Amino acid sequence: MAKQVYMDHSATTAVDPVVTEAMLPYFSEKYGNPSSLYSIGRQSRKAIEEARQKVADLIGAKKEEIIFTGSGTESDNLAIKGIALKNRTKGDHIITSSIEHHAVLNTCKYLEKNGFKVTYLPVNKEGLVDPADVQKAITPQTILISIMHANNEIGTIQPIEEIGRIAKEKNIPFHTDAVQTIGKIPVNVDTLGISLLSISAHKIYGPKGVGALYLRKGTFIEPQMHGGGHERNIRSSTENVPGIVGFGKACELAKGRLPDEANLAKLRDSLIKSVLQIKESYLNGHPTKRLPGNANFRFSYIEGESMILSLDMKGVAASTGSACSSTSLEPSHVLIAIGLRPEESHGSLRFSLGRENTQEDVDHVVSILPDIVNKLRMMSPLAR
Amino acid sequence: MSDGYSEKVMEHFSNPRNVGEIKDADGIGKVGNPTCGDVMWIYIKVKDNRLEDIKFKTFGCGAAIATSSMITELAKGKTLEEGLKISRGDVAEALDGLPTIKLHCSNLAADGLHAAIKDYLEKTGKK
Ligand code: FES
Numbered sequence: 194m195a196k197q198v199y200m201d202h203s204a205t206t207a208v209d210p211v212v213t214e215a216m217l218p219y220f221s222e223k224y225g226n227p228s229s230l231y232s233i234g235r236q237s238r239k240a241i242e243e244a245r246q247k248v249a250d251l252i253g254a255k256k257e258e259i260i261f262t263g264s265g266t267e268s269d270n271l272a273i274k275g276i277a278l279k280n281r282t283k284g285d286h287i288i289t290s291s292i293e294h295h296a297v298l299n300t301c302k303y304l305e306k307n308g309f310k311v312t313y314l315p316v317n318k319e320g321l322v323d324p325a326d327v328q329k330a331i332t333p334q335t336i337l338i339s340i341m342h343a344n345n346e347i348g349t350i351q352p353i354e355e356i357g358r359i360a361k362e363k364n365i366p367f368h369t370d371a372v373q374t375i376g377k378i379p380v381n382v383d384t385l386g387i388s389l390l391s392i393s394a395h396k397i398y399g400p401k402g403v404g405a406l407y408l409r410k411g412t413f414i415e416p417q418m419h420g421g422g423h424e425r426n427i428r429s430s431t432e433n434v435p436g437i438v439g440f441g442k443a444c445e446l447a448k449g450r451l452p453d454e455a456n457l458a459k460l461r462d463s464l465i466k467s468v469l470q471i472k473e474s475y476l477n478g479h480p481t482k483r484l485p486g487n488a489n490f491r492f493s494y495i496e497g498e499s500m501i502l503s504l505d506m507k508g509v510a511a512s513t514g515s516a517c518s519s520t521s522l523e524p525s526h527v528l529i530a531i532g533l534r535p536e537e538s539h540g541s542l543r544f545s546l547g548r549e550n551t552q553e554d555v556d557h558v559v560s561i562l563p564d565i566v567n568k569l570r571m572m573s574p575l576a577r
Numbered sequence: 578m579s580d581g582y583s584e585k586v587m588e589h590f591s592n593p594r595n596v597g598e599i600k601d602a603d604g605i606g607k608v609g610n611p612t613c614g615d616v617m618w619i620y621i622k623v624k625d626n627r628l629e630d631i632k633f634k635t636f637g638c639g640a641a642i643a644t645s646s647m648i649t650e651l652a653k654g655k656t657l658e659e660g661l662k663i664s665r666g667d668v669a670e671a672l673d674g675l676p677t678i679k680l681h682c683s684n685l686a687a688d689g690l691h692a693a694i695k696d697y698l699e700k701t702g703k704k
Binding site for chain 2: 494496506515
């Protein structure tokens, strides 16, 4: 088999074998329901609480402030609908950005249909939200600000601290989607000044199907899942014990490995530098305020899905924001928000690097990409 | 994604036939895809009422490239009337089918060919 290079870590990551090992006993051996009082039940309860502590430790939170959910998307939904419904009588206005993940954007759109008002803040061409815009958008009716920590497509890291200060001054709950940032850059709920934060296990070498919402003590939300009163009555459902244990382990590993991310950034920069040698290629996003593993390019005159297919034939996994590859046939809202014309967004290509990537992987990509771009350009009526 | 594509599609995508332009083409069909914004140009050379040569240039997805390649194969050597009869469905079928969401790309290929033939007919005053 040809060399395989996985560079789509923003989509998902392989579960770390250490994580898998930690999870295994909780399937068939220690299978007790954490709500049960007998010993195998208590054993599961204890495992969950240990995991909760590890998740809290990664983001500088208290254990009691972590609510386990089924995914990052669920956490976003719970945070936004939870705050909106809880504060209905206080106001009906939400501030977010135009480049949020669909989990946030579509939740906001849903709330709009149900009588709430939403301001979608623009971003500059590097993908940054201006905190002054947040300030200006605030009205006496504003009940929530939700701005992502870093963007999943272009990797731009937002000035969350500054926005956090504004939110705090005005006493408005501030939510951030930190799915892309935990384990990659330092995330501390106090430094960032946020009251709610969404995270997910499968982006940090943990299992799919488990996420968490950080909910600051003193911030209250309306539960979205009703039932047996699990997770402090905020998220009923028998706990996904193996998943939660795996998430805890992944957070513990991530905390210890945070310094490695600086090396990943070097690898990313080497990829960026080489790829930009291809003529009429550009970097999308911010040159420095970007996720350590994210490199998002665009190439004039060609289309992303055909690049992905060509790369796949050479064993390289990457992704694109091209309209042709989306189920809606719409170009990526993020690329449009940073001011790209639809045909420019067509030619976007995202590599998201992770722990197992090496300089050799980068060299491999760099060695095959120019030919792929050239071949597609030869076919393109737009290329001169 | 590649999951949804037949082997035939992938084969035509990786080795597209008749790529390029014909400098002194007798007819050119330039069509755009209203759905996703892609562009396909089909060039034809006509001799004795037959499509003697045909080439394409496409800015689009894997399916768009594969259908462009396929339409040139289907059309080459055919009479103009036969060419006009190649339907949108014929292209998809010849490729062993396309994912539903990609059918609009094969439509584009048939439309491109028809536009090129019509261009020729108009230029030569045959229509
Ligand atoms: S050309 Fe855009 S989906 Fe096929």
